[in-house]
Amino acid sequence: MKRLSVFILCLVFSSLSGAHEHTSPFGPRDFKHIENKWTAVVAAYEPEIAAIDAAFAQMEDAQITETLYFKGVKYQLGEYKGEPIVVLSTGISITNAAMTVQMALDYFPIDTLVMMGIAGATDPQFTPGDIAVPERWYFHDESVYVNPKPNARNEYELPSFYMAQLEQYTQRNVTNPHAPRYNNFGFIHPNEVAVVREGWDSRRRMPYFSATPRLLTMTKRALETIPTITMPSGKPIQVAVGGNGVTGSVFVDNADYRNWLREVFNADVAEMESAAVAQVCFVNDIDWLIIRSVSDLAGGQKGKNEGNVFDAIASGTGTKLLLGLLDEIVTENE
Incomplete structure (x- = not known):
C-alpha cells in the first residue's frame, strides 16, 4: 500500500511539472x-x-x-x-x-x-x-562590508567576486549614463x-x-x-x-x-x-x-x-x- 501511495504521488508531481503554469493548482490567482x-x-x-x-x-x-x-x-x-x-x-x-x-x-x-x-x-x-x-x-x-588592508591607508580587502562585478559595472558605465558611478563609503562597498x-x-x-x-x-x-x-x-x-x-x-x-x-x-x-x-x-x-x-x-x-x-x-x-x-x-x- 505504501509503494502504491508513493507511485501515485510521483504521477501527480510528474503531471504538475509538465503542466502549463496556468493549469497548476499552486501559485497566485490568475486574473487574466x-x-x-x-x-x-x-x-x-x-x-x-x-x-x-x-x-x-x-x-x-x-x-x-x-x-x-x-x-x-x-x-x-x-x-x-x-x-x-x-x-x-x-x-x-x-x-x-x-x-x-x-x-x-x-x-x-x-x-x-x-x-x-x-x-x-x-x-x-x-x-x-x-x-x-x-x-x-x-x-x-x-553592499559588501570589508576589512581594511593592513598598513595601507584607505585601501580594502575586496573579495574576488566583488572585484569581478566592479569590472562589469565599470564597462557598463560606458553605455548607460544612469548607471551608478560606484565608489565606497569607508568599509561599505555598494553592490x-x-x-x-x-x-x-x-x-x-x-x-x-x-x-x-x-x-x-x-x-x-x-x-x-x-x-x-x-x-x-x-x-x-x-x-x-x-x-x-x-x-x-x-x-x-x-x-x-x-x-x-x-x-x-x-x-x-x-x-x-x-x-x-x-x-x-x-x-x-x-x-x-x-x-x-x-x-x-x-x-x-x-x-x-x-x-x-x-x-x-x-x-x-x-x-x-x-x-x-x-x-x-x-x-x-x-
Whole structure:
C-alpha cells in the first residue's frame, strides 16, 4: 500500500511539472480573464495613508466599500471616480514593502500601482513639502562590508567576486549614463540586487528600476491641470518629475552619507520602500509610479532631524499630486 501511495504521488508531481503554469493548482490567482483591472493606491505608514483616506472622505466620487485583512495586512477596496482601487499601507522598510505589495498582486486584479509617501531630500534644491517623482529607483545599501588592508591607508580587502562585478559595472558605465558611478563609503562597498522574472533563464543584476513612462507623462499632465500645490502657509512648492530616488534599509540622517548618495546615484530623495515596490512591479509586469514628498533633509539640516514635524504636511502635498494622477488614470480608462 505504501509503494502504491508513493507511485501515485510521483504521477501527480510528474503531471504538475509538465503542466502549463496556468493549469497548476499552486501559485497566485490568475486574473487574466478580468478586463477592468484595478489601480493600487499605496503608502508606507500612518501619516501617509491618513492623508489619502482624509482626501477620499471629502470626495463624493471616491468611496471605500470593503475592508479586508490578509495575514494582518489591511486592504481597503473601493472606487475612485468609477475606477476600481485597492488602498494599502506597506509598513516601513523594504521587507514590508516587498511582502505587502506582492500579496496585493497575488490577491487582487491589479494592473497599475501608484505610491505616495514622504522622503528625505538628498538634492539641496529641495525643502520640506517639495515633491520628487523619480524616473528611476536604486537600492543604495545593497553592499559588501570589508576589512581594511593592513598598513595601507584607505585601501580594502575586496573579495574576488566583488572585484569581478566592479569590472562589469565599470564597462557598463560606458553605455548607460544612469548607471551608478560606484565608489565606497569607508568599509561599505555598494553592490546590486540580482533579479529574475518570467522569460529569463538566470538572475540579472539591476542597477535601477524605471517607472512606467506613460505614468510619468500623466503626472506632468496632472501638474498642468490641478491647482498649484502649496504649503499650509500658502507658499508654492516645487515638483520635479524625473531624476533618481534611492531606497535602503536605513533611515538616512548623515550629511556625509547624503553627499555620497548624491555623488554615486545622483539621488534626489532617499527613503525605505520604493525600490522594493518597483522591483515587485517589474517582476510582475505591473505599471507603476512613486511620488515622494520631502519631509526632511536626510542629514543636511543643522542639528536634530525634525522630519516628524513635516510628516503630515508633506503627506498632504503629495496627496494632492496623487489625486491629480488618479484623475488622469480615470480619464485614460474611460
